[in-house]
Amino acid sequence: MDIKEQGAQHFSQDERDLWEHVTELWEIARRREAGPVRKLLHRDYSGWVTGLDLVHDYEAAVASVGPGTPRVLRYRLKPLKITIFDQEVGVVHYSYEADVEADDGTTRHVGGRWTEVYKRRGNGWLMITVSGGPDGMR
Template sequence: MDTDAGDDARFTDEQRELWDHVAALWEVARRRETEPVRKLLHREYSGWVTGTDAPHDYEAAIASVGPYSPRVLRYRLKPLKVTVFDHEVGVVHYSYEAAVETPDTGAKSISGRWTEVYKKDGDRWLMISVSGGPDGMR
């Protein structure tokens, strides 16, 4: 529930809008709200989490924030690079630290990195792909 504000000054308005969208998605995920995620993912979405054997699809992404996923207790995001191409495609690279909880393992701290790709659809950003995940996974 924290983002590193140190890089804010170098963002353009468009980059700031996209970064704020990334942070808002983390909040939606923290609250385990699947319906907003359905509206924020492109129907042809695909992503690949580090350490998994294959990419996942739209429905798997929805499930990743649902009631059977690890509960995010708190998090900190640090933008590394935010790029917007021709006002219609955005790429966000960032690192994160989070405390998560599962029924099996209880609470634990994790850190990792994500690259997220977005496509502008009218006045909103739709996620079309992600790649990354927890550090130490291969």
């Protein structure tokens, strides 16, 4: 997804670069590649998915994109707000829609929102936390 398609031309170059990182993570997750995810999460990562009772940790986040998870067939992301603080911390708010293949082979359409927080590492970003998930799960 090109950020310009979503009316986000007002983002700075740093914000567009961070958004590109977010979309790369979605592609890695779509391919269900846990290895690259390990390198893109901070070791002290924690996150909270809407509708779940407990916060999850680094290993749970890695497992959430592994081969045992539902396959994401298609998705569309819409950046809502991206803020970079002191060139060190990035916060990305966005909505998503996705077609997901369930265990029984049926496809279901899901939509939701995420807030993701990143810490700069050299020229890249490490995810330190997320909050959000599918709409309607409270």
